[in-house]
Amino acid sequence: xxxxxxxxxxxxxxxxxxxxxxxxxxxxxxxxxxxxxxxxxxxxxxxxxxxxxxxxxxxxxxxxxxxxxxxxxxxxxxxxxxxxxxx
Numbered sequence: 001x002x003x004x005x006x007x008x009x010x011x012x013x014x015x016x017x018x019x020x021x022x023x024x025x026x027x028x029x030x031x032x033x034x035x036x037x038x039x040x041x042x043x044x045x046x047x048x049x050x051x052x053x054x055x056x057x058x059x060x061x062x063x064x065x066x067x068x069x070x071x072x073x074x075x076x077x078x079x080x081x082x083x084x085x086x087x
Contacts, residue, residue: 026083029076036069 008016044065047058 022083026076026079029072029079033069033072033076036065036072040065040069 011019044062047053048062
């Protein structure tokens with residue numbers, strides 16, 4: 001939808017499908033990062049301040065989730081940058 005129709009008409013069907021898959025991957029990654037940030041804000045941050053689980057496992061869990069968020073944020077940003085570069 002972001003490409004003019006005259007350009008779309010000149011592109012092979014296989015390339016159109018490839019581009020659709022790439023866009024879907026970018027949108028899925030963006031949504032996943034947003035969901036993980038919500039998890040962090042709603043559950044993880046309060047969990048760090050509550051003594052409902054032992055400190056060591058809780059800290060390990062928090063660190064793992066933060067690592068996942070960081071890795072996927074980098075992936076999302078790299079995908080967005082790469083997509084803009086190809087436009």
